[in-house]
Amino acid sequence: MTDFEKEEFWKGLARLYDASVEQRRNISELGVKLTELGGKLTELTGVVTELTGVVNQLAGVAQSHEKRLDRTEVTVEAILEDLRRHREGRA
Numbered sequence: 001m002t003d004f005e006k007e008e009f010w011k012g013l014a015r016l017y018d019a020s021v022e023q024r025r026n027i028s029e030l031g032v033k034l035t036e037l038g039g040k041l042t043e044l045t046g047v048v049t050e051l052t053g054v055v056n057q058l059a060g061v062a063q064s065h066e067k068r069l070d071r072t073e074v075t076v077e078a079i080l081e082d083l084r085r086h087r088e089g090r091a
Contacts, residue, residue, distance in 0.1 A: 001009075
């Protein structure tokens with residue numbers, strides 16, 4: 001091996017080492033980011049679960065009001081029918 005080849009070999013090895021160190025640093029940073037993302041996803045899941053509960057409660061309230069309106073409508077219709085019968089002289 002000539003001196004030139006040895007020098008190129010060591011330069012190549014140094015570049016390979018630098019690239020390896022850079023990749024390890026990038027992997028480490030990616031691991032930190034993934035951990036942070038996992039925490040955010042857990043937090044987001046909790047918020048979505050809470051919102052689902054709120055939506056279900058609101059749906060129940062809406063259904064309750066609809067039933068109440070239906071009962072009121074039936075009552076009003078019954079009163080109007082009684083008034084019609086009374087006007088017509090029917091019992």
